[in-house]
Amino acid sequence: MLGWDLVFDFTSTALQFQIQPALSLCLEFLHKEIHPQSCLDVISFAEAYEMGELRELAEDFVLRHFPEVSVTPKFQDLPVDKLLWYLQSNSLCVPSELVVFQAVMAWIQSDPRQRTKLARELMETIYFPLMTFKELKEAEAQTKWLKSNVESLYETVLEDFCSIGSNGNMQYRAYLPKDNLVLVGGEGITSDYANRKPSRALWFGNSLRNHTGIIKDVEWRTLGEMPEQPRFSHEVAVLRGQLYVAGGRHYYGREDVMNSMFRYDPLENNWRRLADMQEARSNFAMLVVGETIYAIGGDTDSEVNVDSVECYCSTTDAWFTHPLDLALSSHAASVWQEKIFISGGFSRDCQCLTSILQYHPEKGTTHISDMSQSRAHHCMETLANHLYIAGGLSYDASSLCLDQLSCEIYDPRADSWCTIAPLPIPHVGAASCILEEKLYILGGYCQEDYNESRLVHRYDPATQRWENMGRMPGANTDIRACLLQIPSHLRK
Numbered sequence: 056m057l058g059w060d061l062v063f064d065f066t067s068t069a070l071q072f073q074i075q076p077a078l079s080l081c082l083e084f085l086h087k088e089i090h091p092q093s094c095l096d097v098i099s100f101a102e103a104y105e106m107g108e109l110r111e112l113a114e115d116f117v118l119r120h121f122p123e124v125s126v127t128p129k130f131q132d133l134p135v136d137k138l139l140w141y142l143q144s145n146s147l148c149v150p151s152e153l154v155v156f157q158a159v160m161a162w163i164q165s166d167p168r169q170r171t172k173l174a175r176e177l178m179e180t181i182y183f184p185l186m187t188f189k190e191l192k193e194a195e196a197q198t199k200w201l202k203s204n205v206e207s208l209y210e211t212v213l214e215d216f217c218s219i220g221s222n223g224n225m226q227y228r229a230y231l232p233k234d235n236l237v238l239v240g241g242e243g244i245t246s247d248y249a250n251r252k253p254s255r256a257l258w259f260g261n262s263l264r265n266h267t268g269i270i271k272d273v274e275w276r277t278l279g280e281m282p283e284q285p286r287f288s289h290e291v292a293v294l295r296g297q298l299y300v301a302g303g304r305h306y307y308g309r310e311d312v313m314n315s316m317f318r319y320d321p322l323e324n325n326w327r328r329l330a331d332m333q334e335a336r337s338n339f340a341m342l343v344v345g346e347t348i349y350a351i352g353g354d355t356d357s358e359v360n361v362d363s364v365e366c367y368c369s370t371t372d373a374w375f376t377h378p379l380d381l382a383l384s385s386h387a388a389s390v391w392q393e394k395i396f397i398s399g400g401f402s403r404d405c406q407c408l409t410s411i412l413q414y415h416p417e418k419g420t421t422h423i424s425d426m427s428q429s430r431a432h433h434c435m436e437t438l439a440n441h442l443y444i445a446g447g448l449s450y451d452a453s454s455l456c457l458d459q460l461s462c463e464i465y466d467p468r469a470d471s472w473c474t475i476a477p478l479p480i481p482h483v484g485a486a487s488c489i490l491e492e493k494l495y496i497l498g499g500y501c502q503e504d505y506n507e508s509r510l511v512h513r514y515d516p517a518t519q520r521w522e523n524m525g526r527m528p529g530a531n532t533d534i535r536a537c538l539l540q541i542p543s544h545l546r547k
């Protein structure tokens with residue numbers, strides 16, 4: 056079996072003798088198995104053999120896993136120009152400036168005689184104004200081992216940068232993710248239906264920004280508008296890097312439910328109308344398995360659920376229908392290992408469900424397990440072999456509709472459940488997405504007072520905490536989200 060002890064020898068041999076099957080196997084291993092202890096070796100190997108794509112992949116890994124990479128022994132061997140390149144990159148992903156400071160100090164300490172003179176240039180890459188008082192005290196303590204002139208240098212640089220920060224500059228460190236959060240459609244809640252404004256807008260998260268301490272937000276930018284009518288309670292899917300938007304409503308009557316679908320190509324920045332679904336539906340679930348898009352259940356009004364699943368083939372631009380033995384609406388669905396899982400929602404008789412179902416086009420639905428509480432208008436996403444279920448609403452014993460703040464994780468391998476920290480605020484009818492192994496819940500509303508939830512919350516499995524990621528940019532309710540790679544010319 057191929058391992059790290061032999062992969063570089065095998066790859067160099069495959070390159071020397073142009074053994075393509077062996078080279079492909081080695082490159083696949085390097086792409087899939089790269090980790091913080093090996094990524095710098097991969098960069099050195101790629102540079103030696105002029106393998107540009109492999110080098111870019113490994114350098115991107117370093118930037119996006121910097122806290123883990125910076126504590127490895129190999130990191131101390133970096134030349135100063137390479138270290139500066141990492142520290143000045145807008146793809147550098149760090150939870151706080153203390154991580155950057157600790158990396159710089161460790162690098163200097165590994166060879167203080169030669170590297171102390173580089174301290175100022177390196178310290179100038181650290182956004183000191185973003186540190187909390189506690190972090191600043193910890194940073195100060197870590198300079199005590201240095202020569203007095205370097206400790207004095209730290210204090211001078213710190214004073215300079217705090218002065219810069221007080222003048223309004225360096226208020227955040229911006230990080231550009233490789234994939235972009237994209238928000239599609241939705242509506243804004245008002246008590247007066249006549250003044251409600253369903254949206255055609257698309258927004259994308261250009262950068263994630265760290266402010267002072269734990270304050271974070273998303274830098275939102277507009278990506279244009281959907282063609283024709285606005286949409287809410289619709290669905291989105293991504294196939295081969297292109298966005299598919301289907302169904303939903305453009306207003307509040309029964310005749311306002313749609314069956315149309317459009318495809319957005321971010322590379323060409325254009326839209327194309329595709330074949331209509333055979334049945335109009337809103338409050339449904341849509342996802343991709345392989346090359347097929349599945350539209351599952353939904354409703355045509357508040358009292359009529361749809362008892363079908365439609366499958367879209369992009370090659371023929373055609374929909375095919377399968378029966379759904381349990382008519383559902385306002386449910387959530389996600390894919391794990393090519394299997395479709397459906398959670399909660401409303402049944403045909405408006406019962407709020409606790410069930411987890413597995414759906415197969417030929418076999419229909421199979422009951423797998425039950426959540427601890429019923430929920431609908433919630434979110435479900437797959438992350439690290441688990442199904443994360445968050446938000447939505449539920450009913451108590453007296454049939455009173457309540458906000459559902461509790462969150463659960465289902466492990467399909469063990470058929471087991473566990474709870475995680477509850478949401479800080481209600482998110483009913485919110486959007487959700489996984490970006491860089493973290494769960495984002497975006498917008499929605501509060502069932503108790505029917506006010507909008509205008510915040511973005513992010514759950515980090517590493518810390519087991521929810522983080523406030525700032526405000527939504529536009530419409531908040533019955534909105535949908537996905538990940539796209541937005542071309543650089545649209546991000547300028």
